[in-house]
Amino acid sequence: QQQVKQSPQSLIVQKGGISIINCAYENTAFDYFPWYQQFPGKGPALLIAIRPDVSEKKEGRFTISFNKSAKQFSLHIMDSQPGDSATYFCAASGTSYDKVIFGPGTSLSVIP
């Protein structure tokens, strides 16, 4: 019940296209859903986050969509660029003092 599922495992998108990564969770106690971006040889960095009282959040080319009833959320990267090539992790957390549970990650490659 603490698991966060993520798909696809890998994704290849043409430059200018839309990258979509989907995640699902079971634990209804989760109330914070961040996305982290990790480049090779670097630690993950917070990209964007959402709470369940909001159905969508947009920051630049990155948008999170949240479906509370389905317990699913997704990351959309519009106008994908080669510099977006990285591994993306969705995550979930409960109360302020709960641990962050990470999904298994999606390796995104944006080809010119």
Add this chain to the structure above:
Amino acid sequence: EAGVAQSPRYKIIEKRQSVAFWCNPISGHATLYWYQQILGQGPKLLIQFQNNGVVDDSQLPKDRFSAERLKGVDSTLKIQPAKLEDSAVYLCASSWTSASYEQYFGPGTRLTVT
């Protein structure tokens, strides 16, 4: 603002040997985390400190792993003795407090156990 520092960046040891990793969090951050990231997986929390006290070590294999955060600043994570399955990247992260959802990660230490 300086980021989270970790050393060494890479370490190769033989099984049954011991190894230690060091982390220096962002100045002023009270909460420090150690994660294990196995290739192809997301980070898994090993231990969380609030200042120099342990908040959560439920997933730390205590028979071989130990961690300390003396004086509430730097931290070390030790493995003794190492097993082949300990091969992973060990990430250190910090945040202002336990109530801060945003964690800042260091570059990690890649451990290979042969």
